[in-house]
Amino acid sequence: MGVHKKSPKASPKQKSATLKSLLDHDSRYNTSSRQSHTDFSLSEYEEILSLVSYCSYTYTFTDPSESPSLRNLKREKLTKLLSIIKPLKKSVAPDEILSPLFAMIMANLFRPLPPSNTSIVRISPDDDDFVATSAAAWPHLHLVYEILLRLVVHLEAKTLREYIDDFFVLNLLALFQSEDPRERDSLKNVYHKIYSKFHSSRSFMRKAMNDVFLHYIFGGDEKHCGIGDLLEIWGTIINGFSVPLKEEHKLFLMRVLVPLHRPKGLQAYHKQLAYCVYQFVEKEPMLGVVVVKGVLRYWPMTNCQKEVLLIGELEELVENMGIEQYKILALPLCKQITKCLNSWNSQVAERALYVWNNERFVKMTMEGINEVFPVVVRGMEKNIKGHWSKSVRQLTENVKEMLEEMEPFLYSKCLSELDRCDSVSCEEEIRQKEMWGKIEIAAKMNRFDYDS
DSSP states (O other), rough: OOOOOOOOOOOHHHHHHHHHHHHHHHHHHHHHHHTTTOOHHHHHHHHHHHHHHHSSSSOOOTTTTTOOHHHHHHHHHHHHHHHTTOOOOOOOOOOHHHHHHHHHHHHHSSSSOOOSSOOOSSSOOOOTTOOOOOOOHHHHHHHHHHHHHHHHSSSHHHHTTTTOOOOHHHHHHHGGGOOOOOHHHHHHHHHHHHHHOGGHHHHHHHHHHHHHHHHHHHHOOOOTTHEEEEEHHHHHHHOOOSOOHHHHHHHHHIITGGGSSSSSGGGTHHHHHHHHHHHHHHHTTTHHHHHHHHHTTOOOSSHHHHHHHHHHHHHHHHHTTOHHOOOHHHHHHHHHHHHHHHHHHHHHHHHHHHGGGHOOOOOOHTTTTHHHHHHHHHHHHHHHHOOOOHHHHHOOOOOOOOHHOOOOHHHHHHHHHHHHHHHHHHHHHHHHHHHHHHHHHHHHHHHHHHHH
């Protein structure tokens, strides 16, 4: 049998040396592993954390005790941070960087907005009389938005999901009330990029935007500056809807987009709203009936600028509708256009008369000609006889000539019927005056008898 030699016992000195070498090896492995999964060197890694820590402190730009030099230093550090993050590739940012980075972004962006200093109601977004309020901290904010956009674009959704949650989305939406158009433009880009990347969050993001719209329409808050920007985001979303449209999307049209025609601030976002509505009707023309009836329901009584906008929108909607829709809408639509051409506001009247230059609108009129013509002829004759504006009377004469050429017999018949109705109403008016005269005489006689 062989002799078993005892293995030599390791001395304490050897043991400690072995543990140290293992720890050193593990440290080198972790560092190399971190660098292999990131684009940052160890020095850049430490620099980023230092920059993020400094930039987490916010300046109001309105407090006189704040140091301008320190504000400029923060701007320089944000610029430096952006330059480091710009070459970022997909899935390469560790949690040790992203966690403080998003905390810094939230500390800078998610702030209470100043109270509104101006009314959002204006003729158009390009109205020269409207002066937008600039965000005081924009020198810092625009860099923070650039950093956020860079992260959203270049990192994968699974990496960002822990940081961009429902709370983050709702806070972004709240910032759309900012009166600074530059900030809203940045928000629009970021929100749309998030929507494009986070497929599982799309339903929530749409619902959150709808809640903003509904609160604006029915909540009495008509000073929201970001309605047009949110509708612009919706325009790109609707563009991607497949046909046939889902019931959810049709409900959005009927319950949100159509009622958005009601607020008095319509002029500020009408262009974006009309584009969204137009896309729905383009995809499914039958929805045009719902839209037109809804617009007529919310027709303004005293806002001439809104009337001009809505007349133009109705004219565009008619372009995408078919014969079946024309038969349904010919009479209600022509009644409203006739009311508008009789308006004492010359801009409204002229815009309504110009609609008759549209071949599709004239074609729609022909679908309900027997019902439509009496209404139109009455409106035309009323303008020719009594409108104060010479240009409106001249335009009315031109439209009358066109209609007489199209349907001379029917126009003449409607004119004769109009004359007959006028004579009947005139006789009725005379009869009523005579009756009231007799009543007044009888009242005076009774009063005389009572006094005597």
